[in-house]
Amino acid sequence: MPKSHSRHLAMLWATAAAGLGAVIFVRVGLADADEPDDTAAAIQQIRSVGTEGAGSEAATDAWRQLTRGGVDQLPSLLVALDDANPLAANYLRSAIDAIAAQHGDALSTDVFADFLAERTHAPRARRLAYEWLVRLDPTTPDRLLPTMLDDPSVELRRDAVARVMERAAGHEDAGESAEAKQAYRVALSGAIDRDQVDAIAAALDKLGTPVDLARHFGFIQRWKLIGPFDNVGGVGFAAEYPPEKQIDFAARYDGKDGEVGWIDHVSEETYGNIDLYQAIKRENGTVAYAATQFLAAEPRDVEIRYGTVNATKIWLNGELLDSNEVYHANDEMDQYIVRGHMKQGENTIVLKVCQNEQEESWAQVWKFQLRVCDETGTAVLSADRPDTGSVAQNSALRGRLN
Amino acid sequence: MRVLRVVIRCVLLAMALAGPTVVARADWRGFRGGELGSVAQGPVPPTSWAAGDEGENIAWKTPIEGRSVSGPIVVGDTAYVTSSSGYRRDRLHIVALDAETGDVRWQREFWATGRTFCHPTSAVAAPTPASDGEAIFALFSSNDLVCLELDGTLRWYRGLAYDFPKAGNDVGMSSSPVVVDGVVIVQIETKAKSFAAGIDTATGQTRWQIDRPLESNWCSPTVIEQDGRAVVLLQSAGGLAAHDPLTGEQLWSFDEPCATIPSAVATDKSVLVAAGGMTALGRSADGDKAEVLWQEQRLAPGSSSPVVFRDRIYVLARGGVLNVGDLASGERLKSLRLKGPFWATPVVAGNYLYCFNQDGVAQVVDISTDEPEIVSEIEMGESVLASPAIVDGQLYIRSVDSVWKIAAPKRSAP
Numbered sequence: 177m178p179k180s181h182s183r184h185l186a187m188l189w190a191t192a193a194a195g196l197g198a199v200i201f202v203r204v205g206l207a208d209a210d211e212p213d214d215t216a217a218a219i220q221q222i223r224s225v226g227t228e229g230a231g232s233e234a235a236t237d238a239w240r241q242l243t244r245g246g247v248d249q250l251p252s253l254l255v256a257l258d259d260a261n262p263l264a265a266n267y268l269r270s271a272i273d274a275i276a277a278q279h280g281d282a283l284s285t286d287v288f289a290d291f292l293a294e295r296t297h298a299p300r301a302r303r304l305a306y307e308w309l310v311r312l313d314p315t316t317p318d319r320l321l322p323t324m325l326d327d328p329s330v331e332l333r334r335d336a337v338a339r340v341m342e343r344a345a346g347h348e349d350a351g352e353s354a355e356a357k358q359a360y361r362v363a364l365s366g367a368i369d370r371d372q373v374d375a376i377a378a379a380l381d382k383l384g385t386p387v388d389l390a391r392h393f394g395f396i397q398r399w400k401l402i403g404p405f406d407n408v409g410g411v412g413f414a415a416e417y418p419p420e421k422q423i424d425f426a427a428r429y430d431g432k433d434g435e436v437g438w439i440d441h442v443s444e445e446t447y448g449n450i451d452l453y454q455a456i457k458r459e460n461g462t463v464a465y466a467a468t469q470f471l472a473a474e475p476r477d478v479e480i481r482y483g484t485v486n487a488t489k490i491w492l493n494g495e496l497l498d499s500n501e502v503y504h505a506n507d508e509m510d511q512y513i514v515r516g517h518m519k520q521g522e523n524t525i526v527l528k529v530c531q532n533e534q535e536e537s538w539a540q541v542w543k544f545q546l547r548v549c550d551e552t553g554t555a556v557l558s559a560d561r562p563d564t565g566s567v568a569q570n571s572a573l574r575g576r577l578n
Numbered sequence: 579m580r581v582l583r584v585v586i587r588c589v590l591l592a593m594a595l596a597g598p599t600v601v602a603r604a605d606w607r608g609f610r611g612g613e614l615g616s617v618a619q620g621p622v623p624p625t626s627w628a629a630g631d632e633g634e635n636i637a638w639k640t641p642i643e644g645r646s647v648s649g650p651i652v653v654g655d656t657a658y659v660t661s662s663s664g665y666r667r668d669r670l671h672i673v674a675l676d677a678e679t680g681d682v683r684w685q686r687e688f689w690a691t692g693r694t695f696c697h698p699t700s701a702v703a704a705p706t707p708a709s710d711g712e713a714i715f716a717l718f719s720s721n722d723l724v725c726l727e728l729d730g731t732l733r734w735y736r737g738l739a740y741d742f743p744k745a746g747n748d749v750g751m752s753s754s755p756v757v758v759d760g761v762v763i764v765q766i767e768t769k770a771k772s773f774a775a776g777i778d779t780a781t782g783q784t785r786w787q788i789d790r791p792l793e794s795n796w797c798s799p800t801v802i803e804q805d806g807r808a809v810v811l812l813q814s815a816g817g818l819a820a821h822d823p824l825t826g827e828q829l830w831s832f833d834e835p836c837a838t839i840p841s842a843v844a845t846d847k848s849v850l851v852a853a854g855g856m857t858a859l860g861r862s863a864d865g866d867k868a869e870v871l872w873q874e875q876r877l878a879p880g881s882s883s884p885v886v887f888r889d890r891i892y893v894l895a896r897g898g899v900l901n902v903g904d905l906a907s908g909e910r911l912k913s914l915r916l917k918g919p920f921w922a923t924p925v926v927a928g929n930y931l932y933c934f935n936q937d938g939v940a941q942v943v944d945i946s947t948d949e950p951e952i953v954s955e956i957e958m959g960e961s962v963l964a965s966p967a968i969v970d971g972q973l974y975i976r977s978v979d980s981v982w983k984i985a986a987p988k989r990s991a992p
Contacts, residue, residue: 225735227737227740227741228741228783228784229734229736229777229778229781229782229783229784232734232735232736232781232782232783233734233781233782235734235735236732236733236734236782239731239732240731243731262689262691262737262740263691263735263736263737263740265689266688266689266691266722266724266735267732267735269687269688269689270686270687270688270732271732273686273687274686274730277684300689330665330666331664331665334665369665371665500744500770501769501770502748502768502769502770503769505747505748505749505768505769505794506695506696506697506748506749508695508748511695511748
């Protein structure tokens with residue numbers, strides 16, 4: 177017998193023995209979807225939903241049960257979002273929305289404010305709480321956004337940055353250059369989205385303070401490159417050329433058009449793009465490898481984010497993290513995101529970049545960009561990365577490589 | 579005689595209780611109206627309306643959060659639309675609007691579980707949702723498939739890219755689902771993972787799944803009736819194949835290169851597919867290969883799907899030209915230059931073809947004769963990439979930001 181049912185029966189017996197209107201308690205016990213055990217069971221059913229539709233029917237029943245209940249379930253539902261899988265999270269968040277929408281008058285700001293205040297909760301769940309809080313209390317942005325420039329929620333941080341940018345633009349419009357510059361710097365300290373970073377950088381540049389965008393985002397600029405290897409007919413993606421087996425920067429190998437060896441390359445492009453046509457050879461049906469040594473000050477988890485229109489495989493310290501045999505399907509910053517663990521000291525990132533033989537003009541691209549960051553997209557820099565401006569930095573990098 | 583009077587009274591009473599005569603109206607239940615094939619039933623919507631947000635024949639306009647290139651559907655007295663929002667385009671919205679007033683009845687929001695990159699002109703809300711009259715099946719470019727009952731109750735949620743993480747196209751995906759006999763059919767075709775699946779409308783479980791070519795594809799499945807049964811057509815770069823919607827079993831195929839954006843359309847006698855320009859296939863396949871009836875290069879469509887009406891085929895070519903072809907022979911009969919470019923598949927009501935270009939210019943074309951004529955041109959002021967819906971003489975237009983209802987004003991009671 178389910179635990180909740182036995183509790184209801186126990187309640188019934190106790191009530192009958194006391195002679196206090198057992199019928200009323202039976203009704204409450206059986207119909208009360210707000211009852212904590214019922215809520216916990218329903219949440220568990222939803223959290224069990226899995227791939228390929230597994231558990232969907234039970235999750236649907238649970239969703240119906242929860243949305244018939246009251247607002248006192250909201251704290252449990254919000255907490256349940258913390259480690260729910262993405263499918264279960266959607267059941268839970270839509271249940272929260274449905275309950276909150278049904279009981280607008282009974283909602284308390286405390287539920288959402290308390291949850292939002294605890295930064296260890298899931299970022300998206302906190303954003304959800306924030307949005308309900310804003311509906312209930314329109315003063316919320318004014319009160320809370322100034323404290324959210326470094327928030328783990330990228331959406332909350334974005335709104336916080338936007339407010340500072342507005343303030344900076346106001347100073348700029350008023351001719352208050354020093355105040356504007358200071359405000360833009362504050363905004364930049366929290367900015368992680370490219371559109372905001374670009375806008376801030378443009379404003380600061382205009383105010384005489386150029387921004388090293390590659391450094392801000394954490395794009396790797398120093399690379400060792402080798403290629404081309406053969407990819408005619410697409411054979412290169414699966415082929416395990418020597419750099420996949422061993423990284424030896426002094427070695428030379430048979431390439432597609434003759435012997436190849438590792439070359440040093442520094443990207444001077446604003447967003448760390450590496451044009452392999454320029455760096456290696458303008459040729460299609462080719463494979464290149466790019467390797468970089470990343471010096472981690474301490475062991476840590478990182479995200480490696482890269483963008484490319486070419487097919488790729490990526491390794492961190494010899495471990496294959498991902499492979500994508502996709503050619504010429506858009507080109508965006510952070511197009512691929514993989515997670516890995518860096519050991520303290522030197523770590524090796526290797527990216528295999530394959531160009532196919534498509535002949536369309538838009539397919540004549542063989543390039544990539546790659547950065548290391550945390551889960552919010554904030555740059556994680558190699559401990560030996562020079563702390564200088566973009567032009568000077570590239571000179572310094574070149575000097576060291578030379 | 580008294581008995582007769584009593585009978586008449588009873589009949590009159592029954593009629594009074596039943597209310598006014600109800601004229602059956604067709605819902606618009608999916609991309610191109612589902613089985614309506616882009617041709618509306620019933621009264622004809624206005625052929626002109628005011629430019630801007632309000633005015634002549636604009637019943638209402640409702641802004642919707644986020645961006646959308648998916649079409650509206652109308653089930654009963656409710657219009658349903660989807661949109662996507664957020665800097666990362668990862669917030670998915672399904673909104674139910676009162677068809678009479680445009681007021682939001684309910685809305686549901688979800689977090690995308692798949693890839694959310696897309697071309698700037700598109701949106702993660704690109705596929706048009708489908709309905710079986712009891713539930714809404716909303717698919718997004720992220721390959722999230724949501725089943726909501728008509729009142730917004732979540733029936734089930736599938737993350738098809740959560741199941742198959744390589745299923746994604748960073749240009750964006752746009753294939754709209756179809757519903758047949760308790761199965762919602764999705765066509766997910768990308769360079770890294772491709773499949774078509776039939777998913778149980780009641781439970782969300784996969785009933786069948788078949789591999790599809792590893793190529794990017796944006797065509798939507800098309801449901802036709804063949805030999806008294808429903809058949810679903812799946813079109814991709816390598817050809818077009820007919821499948822049993824309940825099992826996925828392939829029934830016949832046409833194995834020549836086809837376009838990967840405009841979807842096939844069917845008539846009583848043939849299937850029209852964008853291949854070699856435009857190809858007409860025999861409706862009843864004899865054996866496992868389709869019979870080619872005709873092929874006409876000059877009827878090649880651009881991005882929007884062809885429309886068949888009476889004995890003509892209407893095709894918006896890449897340059898914005900409307901080509902009219904003879905359905906029996908494939909002969910191109912007439913061309914009319916419109917203002918393009920077009921993404922939205924046009925719709926027909928009465929003798930009018932309603933075309934909406936990417937810049938939001940509506941062009942209503944009289945197609946009552948083989949001399950098509952533009953009868954009105956309206957600047958909507960917002961980009962339109964979605965095929966509109968028409969129900970009961972009411973035109974529902976989805977711009978990237980808003981939903982409009984175009985309808986003649988109701989006559990006031992005498």
